[in-house]
Amino acid sequence: MGNRKEIELCSCEELNLKKTFECGQCFRWNVNNEGKYFGTAGEYPAYVFERQGKVIVDSCAPKAFWEYYFDLDTDYSAADESFRGYSVYLDECSANGKGIRILRQDPWEAVCSFIISQCNNIKRIQGIVERLCEYFGEEAEFDGKKTFLFPSAESLSKLEPEDLAVIRSGYRAEYIVSAAKSITAGILDLDSLFEMDWPEAVRTLKCQKGIGEKVANCIVLFGFHHLEAFPVDTWIRKALKEFFPAGFDPNQLGPYAGLAQQYIFYSIRE
DNA sequence: CCCCAGGCGGTTG
DNA sequence: CAACCGCCTGGG
Secondary structure, eight states, X not given: OOOOEEEEEEETXXXXXXXXXXXXXXXXXXXXXXXXXXXEETTEEEEEEEETTEEEEEESSOHHHHHHHTTTTSOHHHHHHHTTXXXXXXXXXXXXXXXXXXXXXXXXXXXXXXXXXXXXXXXXXXHHHHHHHHHHSXXXXXXXXXXXXXXXXXXXXXXXXXXXXXXXXXXXXXXXHHHHHHHHTTXXXXXXXXXXXXXXXXXXXXXXXXXXXXXXXXXXXXXXXXXXXXXXXXXXXXXXXXXXXXXXXXXXXGXXXXXXXXXXXXXXXX
């Protein structure tokens, strides 16, 4: 862990913070009264904000860490181009969502967060995740303030569902503990999901209790960067029904279908 | 008070 | 296999 410093990452056009942090892919970034986002990625708490058209990160992590996290190595112009012209509606969503990036989040945090997400709204997901970190995560200090890291699978594997009552996640508590135990016991090997292709990664995750089709696709998209994944929730389903009445096959969108999904999702929510 | 929310699992026909 | 329903909790 290095010393705390400010790093200039990229332009605000390449990475739009508001769109990226508020399109439902992550739950731990909140804007403060200075207009800076405070959050934690992996073991690094940070401020992320705009200054003179640039995105600045204030943290103890090296630049390469943030370039990876914000997926700055992927050519989003080429990705946009790959599904341009598929439909007028999607083209509009793409233009509207320009600047969204698919984060490379911690795999276990993605598993846990999207288990919690089921049948829940963003606000409540954020609350549950926050309490999960406060009660069970390792304490860290940043900018003179106390903050908490996301609890490891190993630490949660020692708990029983009842122990999670304090985070008020309801029936999802059983799924969280079960996933933590599977991972710690080696029944579910998260590292191997990186080596798998998208369908196999989804299939593997769905063997875990509490992870179905939608949650599995969110996990592989936001935690494992399988960009072909196209999670369909009730919002997306509604949009697809309205704008593709004849039917819709996300596989036709190709290798960046997940980015298209985020553009559509952001546009509906807006 | 009832209803449902960015689903899943289990049961039923 | 599709259709249904219960599940914790919170908010409308």
